[in-house]
Amino acid sequence: MKNEKEILIIDDDNKNIFALSAVLKARKYNCIAALSAREGLEMLAENKNISVVLMDMMMPQMDGYEAIAQIKNDEKLSGIPVIAITAQAMMGDREKCMAAGADGYLSKPVNVDELLILLNDLMK
Template identity: 55%
Template sequence: MDSKNKILIIDDDERNIFALSAMLRSKSFQCIARSDAREALALLQSNEPIDAILIDMMMPDMDGYEAIPLIKALENRQKVPIYAVTAQAMKGDREKCLLAGADDYIPKPINIDRLLELLQKI
């Protein structure tokens, strides 16, 4: 794994962005963040290289359930893995995230080993 792996973090909570970015950078990932799904979509429409996306499913304005299909519809992003990150860990929540188009699901609090296992596949 080299530092070329760039992760886009989409989360409306700056504390989550800070903690996740710090952890990922310590593991040699590059991170960029957007606190709003619409801002993230604007970025994703550009040619900015992104190797994986971590998206909070519960955000105001546009949540992950609405944003993921829009991201997957972008021609230049169809192969970028999207990992749903959510505090909702009830039965059926994983399936809802996958039905929305997420490639996998990571409940909060985030299991760092599980996240790194997913990101090693990119």
């Protein structure tokens, strides 16, 4: 088992995963990815090195709101911070994500500086 902490990116769009991974890997973060919330939940259950989740909120089958609820209701996973990432940047969307249990919120396109500040705070 690896000792390095990892960031799990859950997004149904490979382009978003690629872009986030590239930015984070360039800054020496270890990233893994899931293309669905279900796959992400399975990875969380199996991988004890995940220290934060970047969660796309709009996905088919299970959206980010439902996935966050499952993470926060699982005592083994509830301590893992989740950052909601969404293209929805309308009034009230931030509050909706935070009310769902997210520990942070970023709108797309992701501001890298804001992401790094959030990660630094949540991965202490």
